[in-house]
Amino acid sequence: MKIELISVIGLLICLLIIGIEYVMHYRLAELQDEHTARIEDIRRRMDVHVEGVLYAPTENSRNTEIKALANEINGDFEVYEMAIATIREHKGTAYHDDVEAQELLIRRIDDEVDPVGIYAKMLDEGDIYHKGYACRRLAELGAMEYRDKIKECVDTKSRDLAYNAAMALCCMGDVYEVSEYLLSIQDDRLYSGRIVNEFFDKFTGSRQELAESLFEKCNKYMKCTIIKTLERYRIEAFRPMYIEGASGNDIQMKIACVKALSAFGYPEDEQILQMAAKDKDWVIRSAAIRGLSRLKSPTALASVKHALSDKEWWVRQTAAQAITRMDISPRDLEEILGGYDRFAADAVKTVLYRTVDTEG
Amino acid sequence: MGFLNGVRSFIVVFNYFCMAFTLLLSVIYIIQLFVSFVRVHRDFSKSFSDDFHSYVDSDNLLPISLIIPAYNEQENIVQNIRSLMKINYPMYEIIVVNDGSTDKTGELVINAFHMHKIETSIRCQIPTQKIEAVYYSKEYPNLLYVQKANGGKSDALNAGINISRYPLFTCLDADSRVEKDALLRLSMEFIKDSRTVVAGGIVRIANGSKIVDGELKGFTMPKKLIERFQIVEYYRSFLMGRVFWSASNSLLIVSGAFGLFRKQTVIDVGGYKRNTIGEDMEIVVRIHRYMRKNHKKYRVKFNELSVCWTQGPMSVNDIRSQRRRWQIGLMDTLITHRGMTLNPRYGFVGLLSVPYNWIFELFGALIEAIGYILIPFTLIMGELNLFFFVIYFLLSVALGVILSQGSLVLEQYTHRAAMTAKQSIAISVYAILENFGYRQLITLFRVEGILKYRKLHKTWGKIKRKEFEQ
Numbered sequence: 001m002k003i004e005l006i007s008v009i010g011l012l013i014c015l016l017i018i019g020i021e022y023v024m025h026y027r028l029a030e031l032q033d034e035h036t037a038r039i040e041d042i043r044r045r046m047d048v049h050v051e052g053v054l055y056a057p058t059e060n061s062r063n064t065e066i067k068a069l070a071n072e073i074n075g076d077f078e079v080y081e082m083a084i085a086t087i088r089e090h091k092g093t094a095y096h097d098d099v100e101a102q103e104l105l106i107r108r109i110d111d112e113v114d115p116v117g118i119y120a121k122m123l124d125e126g127d128i129y130h131k132g133y134a135c136r137r138l139a140e141l142g143a144m145e146y147r148d149k150i151k152e153c154v155d156t157k158s159r160d161l162a163y164n165a166a167m168a169l170c171c172m173g174d175v176y177e178v179s180e181y182l183l184s185i186q187d188d189r190l191y192s193g194r195i196v197n198e199f200f201d202k203f204t205g206s207r208q209e210l211a212e213s214l215f216e217k218c219n220k221y222m223k224c225t226i227i228k229t230l231e232r233y234r235i236e237a238f239r240p241m242y243i244e245g246a247s248g249n250d251i252q253m254k255i256a257c258v259k260a261l262s263a264f265g266y267p268e269d270e271q272i273l274q275m276a277a278k279d280k281d282w283v284i285r286s287a288a289i290r291g292l293s294r295l296k297s298p299t300a301l302a303s304v305k306h307a308l309s310d311k312e313w314w315v316r317q318t319a320a321q322a323i324t325r326m327d328i329s330p331r332d333l334e335e336i337l338g339g340y341d342r343f344a345a346d347a348v349k350t351v352l353y354r355t356v357d358t359e360g
Numbered sequence: 361m362g363f364l365n366g367v368r369s370f371i372v373v374f375n376y377f378c379m380a381f382t383l384l385l386s387v388i389y390i391i392q393l394f395v396s397f398v399r400v401h402r403d404f405s406k407s408f409s410d411d412f413h414s415y416v417d418s419d420n421l422l423p424i425s426l427i428i429p430a431y432n433e434q435e436n437i438v439q440n441i442r443s444l445m446k447i448n449y450p451m452y453e454i455i456v457v458n459d460g461s462t463d464k465t466g467e468l469v470i471n472a473f474h475m476h477k478i479e480t481s482i483r484c485q486i487p488t489q490k491i492e493a494v495y496y497s498k499e500y501p502n503l504l505y506v507q508k509a510n511g512g513k514s515d516a517l518n519a520g521i522n523i524s525r526y527p528l529f530t531c532l533d534a535d536s537r538v539e540k541d542a543l544l545r546l547s548m549e550f551i552k553d554s555r556t557v558v559a560g561g562i563v564r565i566a567n568g569s570k571i572v573d574g575e576l577k578g579f580t581m582p583k584k585l586i587e588r589f590q591i592v593e594y595y596r597s598f599l600m601g602r603v604f605w606s607a608s609n610s611l612l613i614v615s616g617a618f619g620l621f622r623k624q625t626v627i628d629v630g631g632y633k634r635n636t637i638g639e640d641m642e643i644v645v646r647i648h649r650y651m652r653k654n655h656k657k658y659r660v661k662f663n664e665l666s667v668c669w670t671q672g673p674m675s676v677n678d679i680r681s682q683r684r685r686w687q688i689g690l691m692d693t694l695i696t697h698r699g700m701t702l703n704p705r706y707g708f709v710g711l712l713s714v715p716y717n718w719i720f721e722l723f724g725a726l727i728e729a730i731g732y733i734l735i736p737f738t739l740i741m742g743e744l745n746l747f748f749f750v751i752y753f754l755l756s757v758a759l760g761v762i763l764s765q766g767s768l769v770l771e772q773y774t775h776r777a778a779m780t781a782k783q784s785i786a787i788s789v790y791a792i793l794e795n796f797g798y799r800q801l802i803t804l805f806r807v808e809g810i811l812k813y814r815k816l817h818k819t820w821g822k823i824k825r826k827e828f829e830q
Binding site (some may be wrong): 018021025026029030129130133160198201229232 | 405406408409411418419420479480481483551552553554555745747748751752754755758759761762765766768769772773779780781784785788
């Protein structure tokens, strides 16, 4: 009898749970319907207001329309973002082609709506995810007066919030805070690599200053990561450091420095790149070949041609791609394609067939 | 007489075993549901501040090779390639591998995209059947068409891996549709955690849904009951099971229709296994095995916000063939990797995930089926109290409904369904109805898969599917 009683109680509990689930499901479904209807309604009205703003015949009527739009937004960030997105995407007016005029118009709307106030409220009252979002939006709006509040968020325990806040400071060009944040995560190799890349990409201040401030205190891994990231910014001041690293014995540093040096394409670096093209590490060889292809000198061409028969597939492929960017004569090309070196011929064929129309 | 008493006692004991087994399974499922609720809630909240669109022009974003193995896919192939060309991802290539189709698959692709034959060197890192030709088009530079001798889906995938250029690849079914942002969301798993080697997205039943250029535009309730049941079933399977196993880094299966892999890892483990019909599960289990054996840090992730749509089977015969195949694939994988079972060397995967699959996913169907036969028999014999039987039956149905309904709540919470409130509630009726007939039918198909394992484990069934609504 005991087991039967337990089963009945179990069944009743299950029925209660099912009931709760049904109520939750129904409520969520209703909320979704309401949300969809609300968004559709807002969008419809928004379109009318946005068109009013964009097509207003006089400045006075435009001001009236902007006020009406601000009333419609009424402090709701979702509606504000929807309105701005609609203005940016709207085609057919002069604002679509004239970015400057578009930004001016958006600034006029911002004056009425006060988006900084909306996001500042979110920063004060929201959960960690809303706070993180608010930090980034405030930075985009250039709300420097909230810098201290954003700095406080960098020190929180939540990694998401700290990241978003630091990214906001990055957009504000804050060298000290950003470098402190990056130094705080430098030992987490699974995380710091991509963060360095993202932060240097979005940084609005002097990248050289940020890098210098990091080089003073960071570990070797972070230094290599920063050098690799800086490759595309070609900062002249760091060239001597790259030359030193490319001639050194530390493999990781050598890879980073050869890559960074290759990006410059300076003839005076050819000797270092030629040496690197003979390195026993294939990653260094591949980076050097890419750099040599930018020089286009006969000696560089000879090294790239030699790399076509490298024992490592990746180097051969890099050399084949590089050679199509260099001044190679048709005779040389024919020689490679019809030569005894199958590796070289295959590598060049693969690249050529994809870059030259071979139909017919 | 003594023998009959023995049989009778055995049946009674077995009945109690079946009941205990079902209850235990339900408890495990409820734990899974609870964990999934927590995870989905966290991920969904997190997605608010995750600005994944800003990664479109980021150097951190890894380029992807989309491999489409195609065997007699003339109905869907061109349409699918066109839809893939509209996905929101900055750098990707589409590789269509025609695995010796006997219909017009190749001809259609070549003509539709103005392709021409090229000579190319292929880095053969995984052995495959002979590659007969490679086609390329100047108009669509990110599309490559490979013509090869028939060798099965795994072989086609391996050929695609060999010819691919990018560090990540995904294999897509020719009859599936990927949502516009799905790849971007999925690749975030690789950016945010560099240990990630596999990431799977959620596969949803497209029957009844209107998908235009990878975007869900509306939903009408599918006409057939079997399609409606599958909608509930897929929500349960993906939102509950996979979220849970991924949380403990012991997810054993990433759907063959939509998964993103780190190419080098797949090459390191030797590529997809040929002559198996459960290649999607087998590769993931092999990756677990290889990584744990070599003490490498890795993650197998599941992202419930990356969506791929697929047409579910529309007839009993097709669903029978599909479920039989899934069960055979599961059995084949578990037998191949039986050494991992309860082996502490493989951590949580060996100690929990693999045994769970043996006991509940593989033999569970068998025990459930025997229970369906024996319990009524015992009732007739008078060995079981009718009241208890009824209560037990209602209890097991109620537990099933809790799980399905819970998954529907999860689905509604993530706001992914394009259903209206009415449709959502209507679908939830099928969470109850599926327990009366559909569930039993599926169990029988699974048992059939186990019984016919030896005969069918190397054959690849083909399911008739409807074209996507345009």
